[in-house]
Amino acid sequence: MLIKRIIKSGFINFKRNGLISWASVIITTITLSVIVSIILLQAVVISSLTQIKDKVDVTIYFNVGASEDKIMALKSGIESLPEVESVSYTSAGDALDIFRARHEKDYPTIQALDEIGTNPLGGYLNIKAKEVSQYETIANFLKSDSTISTGAASIIDKVNYYQNKLVIDRLNAIIAGGQRIGFLVTLILIIISIIITFNTIRLKIFFSKEEIGVMRLVGASKMRVRGPFMIEGAIYGIVATAVTLLLFLPVTIWLGHNMTDFLGINLYHYYFSHLYTIFIVVLLSGVFLGMVSSLLAVRRYLNK
Amino acid sequence: MIYFNNVSKVYDKDSVALDKVTLTVTEGEFVSIVGHSGAGKTTLVKMILAEAAPTEGTVFFESVDIHKLKSTDLTNLRRRIGVVFQDFKLLSNKTAYENIAFAMEAVGKTDEEIAGDVPHVLELVDLGQKSNHFPHEMSGGEKQRLSIARAIINQPEIIIADEPTGNLDPVNAYEIIQILKKINDLGTTVILTTHNKGILESVKKRVITMENGKVVRDDKEGKYTI
Numbered sequence: 281m282l283i284k285r286i287i288k289s290g291f292i293n294f295k296r297n298g299l300i301s302w303a304s305v306i307i308t309t310i311t312l313s314v315i316v317s318i319i320l321l322q323a324v325v326i327s328s329l330t331q332i333k334d335k336v337d338v339t340i341y342f343n344v345g346a347s348e349d350k351i352m353a354l355k356s357g358i359e360s361l362p363e364v365e366s367v368s369y370t371s372a373g374d375a376l377d378i379f380r381a382r383h384e385k386d387y388p389t390i391q392a393l394d395e396i397g398t399n400p401l402g403g404y405l406n407i408k409a410k411e412v413s414q415y416e417t418i419a420n421f422l423k424s425d426s427t428i429s430t431g432a433a434s435i436i437d438k439v440n441y442y443q444n445k446l447v448i449d450r451l452n453a454i455i456a457g458g459q460r461i462g463f464l465v466t467l468i469l470i471i472i473s474i475i476i477t478f479n480t481i482r483l484k485i486f487f488s489k490e491e492i493g494v495m496r497l498v499g500a501s502k503m504r505v506r507g508p509f510m511i512e513g514a515i516y517g518i519v520a521t522a523v524t525l526l527l528f529l530p531v532t533i534w535l536g537h538n539m540t541d542f543l544g545i546n547l548y549h550y551y552f553s554h555l556y557t558i559f560i561v562v563l564l565s566g567v568f569l570g571m572v573s574s575l576l577a578v579r580r581y582l583n584k
Numbered sequence: 585m586i587y588f589n590n591v592s593k594v595y596d597k598d599s600v601a602l603d604k605v606t607l608t609v610t611e612g613e614f615v616s617i618v619g620h621s622g623a624g625k626t627t628l629v630k631m632i633l634a635e636a637a638p639t640e641g642t643v644f645f646e647s648v649d650i651h652k653l654k655s656t657d658l659t660n661l662r663r664r665i666g667v668v669f670q671d672f673k674l675l676s677n678k679t680a681y682e683n684i685a686f687a688m689e690a691v692g693k694t695d696e697e698i699a700g701d702v703p704h705v706l707e708l709v710d711l712g713q714k715s716n717h718f719p720h721e722m723s724g725g726e727k728q729r730l731s732i733a734r735a736i737i738n739q740p741e742i743i744i745a746d747e748p749t750g751n752l753d754p755v756n757a758y759e760i761i762q763i764l765k766k767i768n769d770l771g772t773t774v775i776l777t778t779h780n781k782g783i784l785e786s787v788k789k790r791v792i793t794m795e796n797g798k799v800v801r802d803d804k805e806g807k808y809t810i
Contacts, residue, residue: 285689296677494673497633498734499663500690502655 282504290511300484301516307480308520308570309527311473312562316528318466319558320547325462327545329455334408336448338415338441340422342402344372346435354435355405361421363414368406375401402437413452415441474569481516481573485509485581492581506578513574517566524562525555585611585742585773586632591641593627593797601627603797604641609775611741614768616784617777619794625777628794629746632775633667634658663691666735666772668764670747672727674719680706680730681715687734701737709733709763725756732763742773749780761786 294301342351351369359367370378376399383389393400409415419441441448485492488509495505528551536548551558586609593602602624609615617625630636631643634650643650645661653661667673675683681702688698706712709729719727728748735743745764749757761776761783768774768789778784784791793801 281694293677490673491675491677494675495686495690496659497635497662497667497673498687498690499659499738500686501659504690 282507286504286507287511289508290515293508294512294515297484297512300487301512304477304480304484304516304570305519305523307477308516308566309523311470311477311569312520312524312566313527314469314473315562315565316524316558318469319554319561320528320532320551322462322466323547323550323554324543324545325458327543329458331544332451333412333455336412336415336444336451338407338409338418338439338444340405340407340439341437342372342404342435343437344400344402346402348403350435351403351405358405358407358418358421361418363409363411363417365408365410367408370404370406372399372401372403375403412448412455415448416445419445477569478573478576481513481570482577485574485577489581492578496582502582505582506575509574509578510571513570513572514567515570517568517570518563520570521559521563521566524566525559585609585613585646586775587644588628588631589642589644591631591638591643593624593631593636594639600797602631602638605797605799607792607799607802609742609773611773612768612771614765614774614787614789615776616787616789616791617775617794618779618784618791620779623794624797625794626746627797629744629775629777632744633662633665663738664741666738666740666743668728668731668735668743668745668748670750672719672731672751674727674730674734676719679716679718680711680722683719683730684734684737687737691738693738705733705737723756724751725753725759728752728756728760729763732760732767736767736772740772742775743767745774745776747777747779749778749783754782757783758786 340354348371355367355369358364379401380390380393407418409418419439422436422439492505496502532548532551535543536546536551540546588605588607591602591605592600594600605624605628617628619625627636631638632645632650634653637651645664648657648661650658650661675686678686684702684705685698688701693701703712703715706715709732711726711729711733714722714726714730719730722730728751731748732743732745735745743764745760748760748764752760757780764774764776765787776787788805790805791801791803792799793803
């Protein structure tokens with residue numbers, strides 16, 4: 281009976297508080313919009329990082345005429361490393377075909393190649409690690425005693441990791457730094473939004489402080505006084521969730537139409553394919569924020 | 585029923601609201617507490633409601649020291665007291681009906697009991713036609729009658745009326761006092777604070793006179809002598 285009355289009172293208060301209720305909904309909407317923006321921004325960042333990571337690899341070039349058996353032994357050795365995502369082998373013949381295709385219109389080069397008569401190119405292994413930071417481990421494996429003892433060292437012409445090391449290291453630092461800064465910025469933005477929402481709700485409840493005292497004086501329990509404010513807070517969260525999700529509909533449509541190339545991801549598709557998750561995150565954040573803000577604000581006036 | 589034992593309330597050195605007050609209110613009494621503004625009347629009332637704690641001394645409700653009660657017990661005590669304030673202290677976003685229903689909900693009455701009793705008590709204070717009105721849509725007299733209706737709805741053992749006529753014209757003030765007298769005739773203890781001379785003369789009951797936080801007179805059928 282008490283719960284039913286509390287819920288009913290919460291809805292009636294929300295309706296009767298009119299403009300004040302809507303002001304609180306607007307502020308909560310701003311906070312939830314920050315959260316949705318951060319979710320979308322993270323999608324853009326993750327997609328960009330994935331694309332960059334995909335472009336990073338390590339290639340082992342073999343000497344001309346290197347034995348295919350030795351190459352295959354090395355390949356299976358590398359594949360057995362837990363850090364390795366994939367290893368692809370391009371034979372000397374394939375390498376030549378690719379070279380020819382790439383320089384199809386570069387007549388002097390093709391002519392020079394024809395004059396040599398033999399294939400001047402060696403085969404190569406292309407290695408992709410699961411994480412950018414793991415290329416060093418793979419490079420160390422190639423230098424390790426066990427690899428050298430298999431005779432692999434004698435067939436390796438060069439490993440481009442050492443040429444790309446600076447770029448890979450810098451990329452690593454950027455990714456790690458970007459994630460740290462992103463987390464900090466996210467945290468700061470969310471904290472600021474929560475403080476603004478909390479203070480708006482606190483201000484609203486401040487105007488009700490005398491009524492809270494009267495409710496206590498007529499013998500209402502703390503729960504009976506606090507409950508409707510918390511339900512009202514939850515309603516702010518629910519309404520603000522609906523408003524926020526609706527607001528992001530045209531925004532993501534526009535971004536999907538106009539900014540997909542620039543952002544590297546279609547945010548409209550992302551928004552819709554993750555709508556359920558976003559809805560849950562935003563709803564829980566909104567309801568939690570509304571209820572906890574109300575709870576803390578009312579507590580001040582509920583001392584006795 | 586209520587016993588003040590050597591109670592003092594000091595806000596700061598220069599502001600002594602109550603100075604060693606000792607008095608007893610017995611069951612079924614109609615006690616008027618009079619005095620100028622700042623005499624300590626409202627502080628005295630606040631002590632009974634545990635809205636203010638004494639600096640010294642104890643206040644008993646029956647055998648219970650009010651200021652030693654835990655929050656839950658205090659809530660239960662307040663349910664046994666009906667309060668009427670000078671500024672009405674109605675819940676502004678609730679209708680007349682809901683204001684009274686709230687007091688009933690607070691003590692755990694069922695919806696059926698609320699639906700049965702609220703219209704009845706509204707009729708009793710002549711507000712039957714105003715049950716859906718909000719306080720801001722009512723006159724001062726109507727608000728005070730609503731405040732009394734809220735105070736009596738749970739049949740409390742004691743009604744505390746703190747300057748209930750302070751904001752009312754003489755006709756409305758007279759009506760309010762008549763309602764309080766009727767409530768007292770039905771057996772409820774009434775504590776009234778006022779500085780309205782005309783009211784006291786119409787009540788003809790015990791009068792406690794306060795001055796500078798002290799009880800200076802306690803007359804069985806008192807008059808306004810300040």
